[in-house]
Amino acid sequence: MCASGSDVLMLLTGCGSNSLSNAVLYSGDRGETWERLALPADASGWQTDAVRLLGELPENGIALYGLNPKATGLDGLLVAWDGVLACFPSLSYDTGPQAVPAQLALEDYDGDGADELAAMLCTGTGTGVNVWSLYVFEQDGRALTLGGMLDADDVAAAELGLPAGRYVGSQVYFGTEGDGLRIFLGVTDDRGLNDIGELTGAVRYDGQTLSLNPAELTYQEIA
Known part of the structure; x- marks a missing residue:
């Protein structure tokens, strides 16, 4: 209820x-x-x-x-x-005024032999802003539970291994690649005006949490 x-x-x-x-x-x-x-x-x-x-x-x-x-x-x-x-x-999700379809994927993300549902939803848009959240759900035939989540606040607070003077910008996306989960971030500098780089890599799910490992993330400056 x-x-x-x-x-x-x-x-x-x-x-x-x-x-x-x-x-x-x-x-x-x-x-x-x-x-x-x-x-x-x-x-x-x-x-x-x-x-x-x-x-x-x-x-x-x-x-x-x-x-x-x-x-x-x-x-x-x-x-x-x-x-x-x-x-x-x-x-949460972006409640409007325009509908932004969610991306759904069903895979065994934690290797336990059972599929999990990954839901990638837009949670905020605006001028220069496009932010998504990632939710992973578990189902055992009787109950449906939230296994883990990552949103823009979680990402901003995470250790990402970015170079000095580089920060998470206002573009935060999640997606899938094969049977794995991925993150795509816009990266800005001290001025925070425009993205000057991008960070991409794997999102790991262990059955209880979603996490980012700096060793599995790749940063590239935008020319």
Whole structure:
């Protein structure tokens, strides 16, 4: 259940792959009355839908949704995976005004023999700014949990092995390469006006955290 003030969200989730076993119930009056919120099939109703489709892997029974704070008073993400539905109120996405599709990938990132879901979402845009976050989710058939995350604040605070006078800029991207996760950073100098370099490399997942190793990151000045 997700709650903020008088706004409450309740999830009813089944155990199978039948999407009809999942339901999202919303109350704007502290649970006095409830309405069922639709899980949209596309992003055509981005401005008005209470729940927004951010991305999906239909062949794997996976869909990622974002709560519309203007419609529900709530923030966060919903993840549906093979009949299991979970709410993550502390996770964010760029709520608008334009829809920015998430990138989803399913691989065994920690080598435990089970696939994890990597979700790469835009969390901030503006003039010269394009910032994404990386979330990795685990599913065991009964529960869906957040295994690890990296956002722009985590990256800025990490030891990246950058040269003196070089800092993380306002371009932070995540992606995949083969069966691994990658990071792509714009790098700026003391003035912070424009990117003068880029940092790329592997993101490691150990089943509990996402991490960056300076030895696996490559810095290059932009000519």
